[in-house]
Amino acid sequence: MNQNETRKKILINPPGTEDIYRRMKFSQAVRIGDTVWVSGQVGGDEKGLVGEGIDAQARLAFKNLAHVLADTGASPADVVELMTFNTSMGDIRGFSKVRTDFIPENYPAWTAVGVKELVMPQLLVEIKATAVIGSRKAA
Incomplete structure (x- = not known):
């Protein structure tokens, strides 16, 4: 890749997410070079x-994340940072068990934020x- 190609913003909307892109006006992910930001x-x-x-x-959320990452050429093992929004911080232990099923080693940076509610x-x-x-x- 030349320098211009590595700086090009690529919108990622895997099959089945096109309606969300049109209705909600956001991409499932954006890739620039080898870095991918997933919504x-x-x-x-x-x-x-x-x-x-x-x-x-x-x-289901990790399955959806893996699906979007696969469309970029990445996998959950390539995740360097996670941010989770949790409606109950009491769910963190249960969430963490599932997280390690999807990312079993070389854990990424992770920030868990407690929120009152999500979109639904x-x-x-x-x-x-x-x-x-x-x-x-990891090195």
Whole structure:
């Protein structure tokens, strides 16, 4: 890649997310060079059905995150920073167990923020991430 190509902003909207892009006016992710910024992913499936409880929602949110990352050429192992928005900080232990299923080693930086509510009242967690493609192994 030449210098101009590494600075080009690429909008990432995997199949099935185009309607969100049009209606809500945001991309699922943006890639510049090898860095990927992923918008908040929640615990709903492709039909918009929200999981029951923190375990199910965290698994769906990480599945959605992995889907968006795959569209950029990255994987959960390339995540260098996570930020989670949690409606109950009491759910952190349950969330953390699911997190280690998706990112089992070389843990990224992580900030957990307690919030009153998310975009839909039944949502318990939202995950936003930054990844660097090819950074799977920590030094």
